[in-house]
Amino acid sequence: MNWRKIEEEFFLVMMRLASLLILAAFLAIMGTVIYYGLPALSWEMIFSAPKGGFYLGKEGGVANAIVGTFYLACGATIVSLIIGLPVTLVLNVFLKRGSKLAEFIRFSFDVLWGVPSIVYGAFGFTLMLYMGMRASLLWGIITVALVVLPAMCRAIDEVMRMIPGELQDASLSVGANKCETAFKVFARQALPGIVTATLISFGRAAGDAAAVLFTTGFTDAVPTSLAEPAATLPLAIFFQLGTPFPEVQQRAYASALILTALILLVSIAARLTGSRLSKYVIK
Amino acid sequence: MDNSLEISETPHLRVRGLNVYYNGHHALKNISLDIPDKKITAIIGPSGCGKSTLLRTFNRLIDTIEGVKVKGEVMIDGVNIYDPKVEVTAIRRKMGLLSQRPCPLPMSIFDNVAYGPRIHGERGRQNLRNIVESNLRHVGLWEEVQDRLHKPASELSIGQQQRLCLARGLAVEPEIILGDESTSALDPVSSKKVEERFLELKNEYTIILVTHILRQAKRLADYVVFLYMGELIEHGPAAELFANPKESLTREYLTGIIS
Numbered sequence: 001m002n003w004r005k006i007e008e009e010f011f012l013v014m015m016r017l018a019s020l021l022i023l024a025a026f027l028a029i030m031g032t033v034i035y036y037g038l039p040a041l042s043w044e045m046i047f048s049a050p051k052g053g054f055y056l057g058k059e060g061g062v063a064n065a066i067v068g069t070f071y072l073a074c075g076a077t078i079v080s081l082i083i084g085l086p087v088t089l090v091l092n093v094f095l096k097r098g099s100k101l102a103e104f105i106r107f108s109f110d111v112l113w114g115v116p117s118i119v120y121g122a123f124g125f126t127l128m129l130y131m132g133m134r135a136s137l138l139w140g141i142i143t144v145a146l147v148v149l150p151a152m153c154r155a156i157d158e159v160m161r162m163i164p165g166e167l168q169d170a171s172l173s174v175g176a177n178k179c180e181t182a183f184k185v186f187a188r189q190a191l192p193g194i195v196t197a198t199l200i201s202f203g204r205a206a207g208d209a210a211a212v213l214f215t216t217g218f219t220d221a222v223p224t225s226l227a228e229p230a231a232t233l234p235l236a237i238f239f240q241l242g243t244p245f246p247e248v249q250q251r252a253y254a255s256a257l258i259l260t261a262l263i264l265l266v267s268i269a270a271r272l273t274g275s276r277l278s279k280y281v282i283k
Numbered sequence: 284m285d286n287s288l289e290i291s292e293t294p295h296l297r298v299r300g301l302n303v304y305y306n307g308h309h310a311l312k313n314i315s316l317d318i319p320d321k322k323i324t325a326i327i328g329p330s331g332c333g334k335s336t337l338l339r340t341f342n343r344l345i346d347t348i349e350g351v352k353v354k355g356e357v358m359i360d361g362v363n364i365y366d367p368k369v370e371v372t373a374i375r376r377k378m379g380l381l382s383q384r385p386c387p388l389p390m391s392i393f394d395n396v397a398y399g400p401r402i403h404g405e406r407g408r409q410n411l412r413n414i415v416e417s418n419l420r421h422v423g424l425w426e427e428v429q430d431r432l433h434k435p436a437s438e439l440s441i442g443q444q445q446r447l448c449l450a451r452g453l454a455v456e457p458e459i460i461l462g463d464e465s466t467s468a469l470d471p472v473s474s475k476k477v478e479e480r481f482l483e484l485k486n487e488y489t490i491i492l493v494t495h496i497l498r499q500a501k502r503l504a505d506y507v508v509f510l511y512m513g514e515l516i517e518h519g520p521a522a523e524l525f526a527n528p529k530e531s532l533t534r535e536y537l538t539g540i541i542s
Contacts, residue, residue, distance in 0.1 A: 098349035166386040169344050170448065174399035174455050175376030184398070189389040280389045280435045 033260060037253030045254050050220045055239065057247035062255050064222045068137070068230035070262065071223060072216065073206035075141035076148055080201055083145070084152040085194065089182040092160040093168065106157065112150035118210035120147045125214040138226040140216030147211050148201040155200055159193025160186060167282070189281055195274035202270075203263050209234035233259040293361060295320050295458055295489050296341065301355035303336055303345070303513075310336050314355070314515045316508060323481060323490045325504035325521070327497065329541060332510040334493040338461050341491070342378040343371050359459075376403065379452025379488075381465040381477075385444035387436035388451075392428050395436045395447055399455035418450040422480055442473025449480060460484060462492040466499065478503060497537065501525060509533050511541075 045061040054060035087105075095102040124143030133139065163186060171181040187194070209232070217229030218239070233255055240252035296318040303311040311333045318324050326334045339345040340357055343364060356363045364374045376399075388395050396415040397405075405411055415432070419425040424446045428439070436447055445465065452460065462481070466474035481490055481503055494500050500507060504521040509532075517524060517533045528534045535541045 096347055096349040100349075164384075164386065165347075166382045166384060167388070168347065169380060169382060170386040170388060170451070171398070172344060172347070173342055173375050173378065173380035173461075174402065174452060175372040176399070176402050177372050180402055185388055280391065280437070282387055282389050282437045 030260070033253055033256045035253075036250055037255075037257035040247070040250040040254040041257060045251065046258065049222055054220070055243055055245075055248055057245045062231075062233065062236050062251070062258065064220055065231040065233045065236035065255065066258060066262070067222050068216075069206050069233040069259065071137060072140050072144060072212065072230060072232055073202050075137070076144035076205040077152075077198055077202045079141060079145035080149040080152045081194075081198060084149055084156060084197075085187065087153055088156040088160055088190075089186060091157055092163070093178050093182040093186055097165065106154070109150040109153050109157075113154060116210070117147045117208050118213075120144075121211040121214050124211065128215060135215055135217035135229050136227050137216060137223050137230040140212045140230060140232070141226075143211045143215045144205045144208055147208055148204050151204060152197050152201045155197035156190060156194055159190045159197075163189050192274055192278045192281060195270050195277070199267050199270050202266055206259065206263055207234055209238060233262075291320060294318055295360060296491070297356075297358040299356040299358065301337075301340065301353070301357060303333070303340060304352040304354075305336075305348075306350040310513050311340070312513045312515075316515060316518060318489060318491060319506050320489050321485060321487070322505035323485050323492060323503050324506040324508060325500035326491065326493045326508045326510060327495070327500050327536075328510035328516075329536065330495060333513040334495075334510055335463055337510065338463055338491065338493050341459070341461060342375045342380060344375075344380070346371070376455050377457050378459045378461055379449070379455070379457040381445070381449055381452060381460065381462045383464045384468045385441055385448050387439070387444050387447055390436065391433045392436050392439070392447060393432040396450050396454050398451060403455060414454055418454045419447075421453055421484075422446040422450045423476065424450060440473070442469050442476060445469060445473065445477055446480065449477070453484075457488065459489045459491065462490065462494075464493055464495060467495070509536065511536070 042061075044059065046066065047063055048059075048061040049064045050062070051058065051060035091102045091105060120143055124139060124146065127142075128135070128139045167185060167189065168181055171185045172178075176184070212232050212235065216232060218231050218235050219229045220231070221228075223230035237252045237255045237259070240248050240255060243249065294317045298314055298316040298318075301311055301314040302309070314337065326337060328334050336345065340353060341359075345351050345353065353365055355365075357365060359374060359377060362369065364371075388398055390398070393415055396418050397411045400411060400414050405414070416425060416429075419428065424443060427443060428447075431438075436444065439447060445468075449460075460481075466477050469477065478499070481492070484490060485505075492500075492503065501521070506518070507521045507524045508518040509516045509524070509530075511532050517528060517530045519529075524533065525537065528537060532541070
């Protein structure tokens with residue numbers, strides 16, 4: 001056996017091991033959540049709010065946190081899409097190719113992406129107090145939108161950068177202006193990427209605990225308006241896991257299972273709509 | 284072949300003292316040129332000589348690149364298109380562009396052709412249908428696609444896509460067609476079809492083609508422009524220039540000594 005062959009074999013084994021490791025981690029996490037969570041999971045968990053003594057192991061469920069998380073993640077994702085899509089269109093259509101400003105904006109998104117979400121939480125909290133307001137679903141949405149915006153922008157941007165310059169030339173050369181080119185051509189061509197970016201953002205928004213800690217608060221009631229505080233699943237898991245009662249700890253795993261299922265459902269729905277919408281994309 | 288090639292006093296496209304700088308690099312040097320109306324003009328030269336750059340100055344697509352400075356004049360119908368008062372979309376509308384690789388828009392075949400007219404305000408369904416049909420017929424694609432007009436354009440073959448792009452350009456009723464090595468990504472049969480379209484279209488349009496294929500220039504061109512390292516070396520009627528080049532650089536390029 002010669003050296004090149006050994007090298008080839010070595011890396012092949014390493015790659016297989018790495019793939020196996022990822023798969024194992026995924027299965028281990030899912031396994032743990034299902035193993036501990038499934039016995040505690042019941043219709044009551046999903047459909048009712050915590051009743052008196054829920055945190056002592058008595059009746060009730062986490063409907064407040066399920067609804068809260070859903071509202072919060074949807075709201076934050078929509079807000080950051082409304083801000084993020086125009087930003088990426090400016091980067092890729094309105095600014096010239098090779099623009100220094102575009103590079104700077106991309107760099108700042110990379111930096112913001114790396115900022116821990118507790119920092120956003122503190123920032124949102126300060127802003128909230130400055131405006132003389134209290135923790136509410138609205139402030140949670142604003143803060144979490146800031147958390148997911150950089151990831152959203154970079155994910156859409158990466159897809160838009162792959163769009164060949166000729167496509168822009170083709171649109172401009174029939175006399176379209178940049179705005180028409182952006183919305184009629186770029187947004188359409190990047191649609192699968194926009195769907196993926198929205199998904200990533202939804203997952204991150206639903207799973208964030210630090211940013212909502214000060215800004216959204218926590219309540220046992222199902223939220224009915226933007227001005228009320230709202231419960232979220234990550235915080236519910238945190239509180240339940242922190243109790244000394246094994247029944248309540250088990251409910252934390254059930255909540256984690258619900259959170260995972262929620263994200264999975266939204267992912268599948270988005271993929272299905274995405275693949276229907278991307279019929280016209282040029283490959 | 285028609286050798287009596289006269290350039291009118293006021294051609295559609297006239298270039299005067301055109302200089303293009305790209306991040307300090309002098310990409311086009313003091314180019315002055317009249318392009319004959321309703322003929323095929325081929326711009327030839329080795330790669331990197333500025334052929335495509337010159338073509339992109341004609342419809343100001345060069346504006347989309349950072350760090351480019353243009354000096355001099357490009358006159359279309361007597362109007363300098365680099366005049367700040369000029370509306371850039373109006374200029375681009377006068378020129379159809381056919382790029383190197385076919386580049387259909389991410390929409391249906393019908394919407395690709397209707398894209399330009401819609402942007403310029405055409406809303407009537409019947410009018411749009413007529414525009415789409417006549418332009419697809421013009422490029423010889425109608426028979427092939429008439430029963431799948433609402434299918435994605437990406438489902439067409441590469442050659443069909445290129446003809447679709449030509450139809451899309453023609454749909455805004457341009458005066459000039461710009462081709463940037465428009466057949467280089469195509470197979471020989473599709474190339475031939477596109478070339479045939481050019482020969483037909485030159486009765487109605489002024490056509491300017493950038494090509495690195497000398498034989499293609501010989502097949503199609505009525506007028507030839509030879510660029511070398513950003514300089515205009517020689518230009519003249521195709522028959523004359525190919526048979527009897529005046530400059531030694533042109534001769535060397537034509538015989539393959541430089542490329």
